[in-house]
Amino acid sequence: MARTKTSLGAGARLSDFLSASLLARVFPADLVNRVLDAHGCNSQRIRSFPAVAGVYYCMALNLYPEAAYEEVFAVVAQGLAWAEGKPSSTTVHKSSVSELRRKIGATPLRDLMHRACLPLARPQAHPDAFFAGCRVVAIDGSNFDIPDEVDNVAQFGYPGSRTGQAGYPQAQCAVLVECATHAILDANIGPYRAPEWELCLPLLASLKPGMLCLADRGFRGHAQWCAARASGADLLWRCASNQILPVLQPLADGSWLSALYPNDRARRRGVDGVPVRIIEYTLPQHSGSTASYRLMTSLLDPESAPALSLAALYHERWQVESVFDELKTHLLRQRRVFRSKTPELVRQEFYGWVLAHYAVRWLMHQAASEYRQSHHALSFTAHVQLVRRTQPQSGAFPPSAA
Known part of the structure; x- marks a missing residue:
């Protein structure tokens, strides 16, 4: 032209x-x-x-x-x-x-x-992105290889391996994702051995009232729960089966009201507890065995948030794994290691990676909205x-x- x-x-x-x-x-x-x-x-x-x-x-x-x-x-x-x-x-x-x-x-x-990576779904156009009036988001972490340079090793560290040390140093990241659209709303990067919650903590600033945040078993402590709830968002987190969560009030849908305490002493004295609701269920596996799940949520009303609906909703958390696959497999492709040879440029490349992913997901959102299709029906690779x-x-x- x-x-x-x-x-x-x-x-x-x-x-x-x-x-x-x-x-x-x-x-x-x-x-x-x-x-x-x-x-x-x-x-x-x-x-x-x-x-x-x-x-x-x-x-x-x-x-x-x-x-x-x-x-x-x-x-x-x-x-x-x-x-x-x-x-x-x-x-x-x-x-x-x-x-x-x-x-x-x-x-x-x-x-x-x-400033720019904002939620994409709208209630009227994308009802599958919401539950009980809340935008469904999820938080999780992953890691990726970076160039084997002295400064990168010092800042980020090596993972272990059967031979004692992996071939490349790795950085660890955490992301907050809108589940229906796969839009990354916030992200953070840190050393490989940094505690996952430490990386996720800055992401809480992007949690807002009107959101429902899903997370795996890594986030189940009293301090973590209170920090996330202080954002105004509701929570649906998986917790360990051996975590002590007393039955304070059984509910008709099989769930029960309980309290999350900061420590055993507070639990024995019944002080400083945070009200939570517990949902337990099992899912069959291909081998014939079953997988047990225990969920903890701030949605206390079984009428507006039935236990069965929350159990089904929790598995939307796996949309975060799809986001990591899009980042690592479809954007990086054969280049599985970042290019940048200094820690500051590794961080810069990471945020450029997140922004590029958001741009592709923004394009897919425009197509899904115009043609009234589910975001999951569109091909990330094609876009x-x-x-x-x-x-x-x-x-x-x-x-x-x-």
Whole structure:
């Protein structure tokens, strides 16, 4: 398609002409500029590779995991070349890319995630995303390989293996996910051996009243429960079968009201207990055995939240595992190890990874909403491929067409 040379208005940024790309539709250039300004790392003059394009570049790295830095830049630079009226993209050396990445760091991308990665489902259009009027979300953790560099090892550490040490150091992450849409609403990264709750604790800031948070057995203590409930969200967490939760009041649906105490002494004295409701059930397994589940919830009314419905709902927590599969298998593909050789750039790459995933899920949400389909009926891989095909044409249309 022929492109008409367009003059720039006074003070226009070259990167503003990326606005028709998917990434800039989800994360508008003016928002990216405000985030960069807030952290004092925006470009002070027009450059061939300004900082705002560097942020898009950090996301695009995760859309093209097997491509070299310069090749990924060539995709992002299509919009820059068009903005300058040039027939071909500007060439930027790998050292310039690395220098800009170091200048930006990880914090602006994390801030952008907090500002832009918002829940997607709407009650009228996506009733499967809600239960008893609450948006269903889940929290969980995972780990991934990072380059075997001295600083990365010092910051993140190695996992153990049968031979004593794994081949690569690993980072651990935690995510908060909207179950129906797989949209990542918040994420955190830390050392491999960091306690999982320590990584999840910052995510509680993104829990809101009107949410119902699902979690596995790692989060069952009194302090953890109270910290999560302080967000205003309701909780449905699995707890250990040997955790002492006395039957204070049996309910007609087979569940019972109980209390969660900070320690045994408080339980014996009956003080400082938090009211909870307990649901127990078993599921058959393929081997003929059964798996026992015990759930603890803040939804105390069996009329509005029947035990059977909550038992069925809890297994939506596995949508988080699907999100990790999308991140690791479909975005990273054959490149199972991050690229970045320093801890700060590992963190930056991680948040770029999360932002790229959100952009793909945003696109899928638009399709699901327009054609009234379930999000689960759409292919994440197909939409990743669509983004990869269309991203190079990001500069083919003026910003007003976005």
